[in-house]
Amino acid sequence: MGVETDVIIVGAGPTGLMLAGELRLAGVRALVLERHPQPRPTPKASGLGGRILDVLHYRGLLGRLEAAAEGGYPPPRFPFGGVHLDLTGLADPPMRALSIAQHAVERMLGEHADALGAEIRRGHEVTGLSQDDSTVTADVRGPDGDYRVTARYLVGCDGGRSPIRAMAGIDFPGTTFSEVNRLAQVTIPESVTILPNGDLEIPGNGTVRSGFTRTEHGMFAVAAHGGILYLQSTEDDPADYDSDDPLTMAELGASIRRVLGFDLPLGEPSRLSRYVFQDRQAENYRAGRVFLAGDAAHLFPATGTALNCGLSDTVNLAWKLAAAVQGWAPASLLDTYHTERHYAGARARLQTRAQVALRRGGDPAAEALRDVLTELLTDDPAAHRLGALVGATDLRYPTPETHPLTGTFAPNLTLHTDPDIVTVAELMHTSRPVLLDFADRPELREVAERWPLRVDVFTAKTDNPPADALLIRPDAYIAWAADFAEPAETAASGFHRALSTWFGAPMTH
Ligand SMILES: Cc1cc2nc3c(=O)[nH]c(=O)nc-3n(C[C@H](O)[C@H](O)[C@H](O)COP(=O)(O)OP(=O)(O)OC[C@H]3O[C@@H](n4cnc5c(N)ncnc54)[C@H](O)[C@@H]3O)c2cc1C
Known part of the structure; x- marks a missing residue:
């Protein structure tokens, strides 16, 4: 059967769009099939951090993201589980972070892929797939009816629930955590005063600490910045909700009341979202001519890691697929995608699982663990090492070569x-x-x-x-x-x- 394109990409999330651009740069045809007719406004990631920022810089794309970013580069200071990791004082911070909404990243990646000649079909859902020795065929339900499309390779960038992963028969073992996180950005209401140390003074209820407050009913985190309150309420045993319904202010307010024991005045929301954490990794990132990337390949139980890892998958995979399409790939080249990126995913799981342990538990032993780590992280080398692990800037791919630089990211000389x-x-x-x-x-x-x-x-x-x-x-x-x-x-x-x-x-x- 003749092929109509070189690589089918299922899913126009950030992973699929980045892969489309990378494949076009490498000189092969890319067709993106996305089931939703329009990009969706659901708020997801609010930033990009770690190695992927260097990669985007190396592709000449970082400037475009910086222009769209809210407030440029915030200082690299963020929660690591229940402790704060502060990289601001380091002479040579091991990672950077850019504050930018995921939809802005997707828009830029989509425009880039489009300008390079990738075809993006929205409103086209992949409902089945089959493969033989030289091709892979997707069954597609499009706005004008069902059709089939055949390519040399297909990549499932179709998110955590990945139908492609299931169709390819790839296992996705791991854990879904019971705790529910409700995340919001709201304006600061007049009745709330922000004290010089960042704490919130609430009339009739005293102060709420900036940072984490742990209670027997869950955890509440808040930070005030630029007239906005960034808040998150986490409960282990949440009241009933339907995960398909968007988070409302009433549901958020009730959750905060359960955790803190009183009503927190809230202003106008600019963002409301709810998520549960999962810790899962595809057993294989490849099944014949089908590959997985992004959330389809891995889900991590902490924020701030998924996009860095998922977009980095695509940069690793694209040139290898192009080599195979162009006929010069060594026999084992495509398998190195799994070897290298599964390893990278396992490193990301390592640090995000550690964050699970660090944010759980209000007993004295758990507090002691957080206090010990906080103390250790006042040492610059320790903070540097942990920051590099979080940002995956310490990643060294397994390599048979002995020179210590092999497998590492090339410095910007x-x-x-x-x-x-x-x-x-x-x-x-x-x-x-x-x-x-x-x-x-x-x-x-x-x-x-x-x-x-x-x-x-x-x-x-x-x-x-x-x-x-x-x-x-x-x-x-x-x-x-x-x-x-x-x-x-x-x-x-x-x-x-x-x-x-x-x-x-x-x-x-
Ligand atoms: C509230 C929230 C906060 C987050 N915060 C962060 C953060 O701070 N940092 C971070 O790194 N990550 C964060 N994430 C995670 C981040 O949003 C995901 O890692 C990212 O969206 C994954 O991108 P993806 O392209 O792999 O998958 P997705 O974004 O899920 O895209 C998959 C696409 O595939 C499409 N699709 C699925 N099935 C089919 C099919 N059969 N046919 C055609 N199309 C299909 C879907 O419609 C979708 O558009 C957050 C997520 C949430 C929900």
């Missing part, structure tokens, strides 16, 4: 060539693999000539080079590095091995 100066970020706009040769090594250029057009070679100087040479993949992770003054023969054979591993057989002999 400034590169000098006469007369130009460029940065690694600028080089990565096109999503092409590049060899950065800092030591002008002819043996590496000679090897690269056997992969013409597949790998760019850039001979340049940089201050304090981290190695003699770096081979950077399209997702900006380092595939191979030459040690300082490594003998020409071993450097050439290591480089040859890495090119064969990641970029296929040599094109010339």
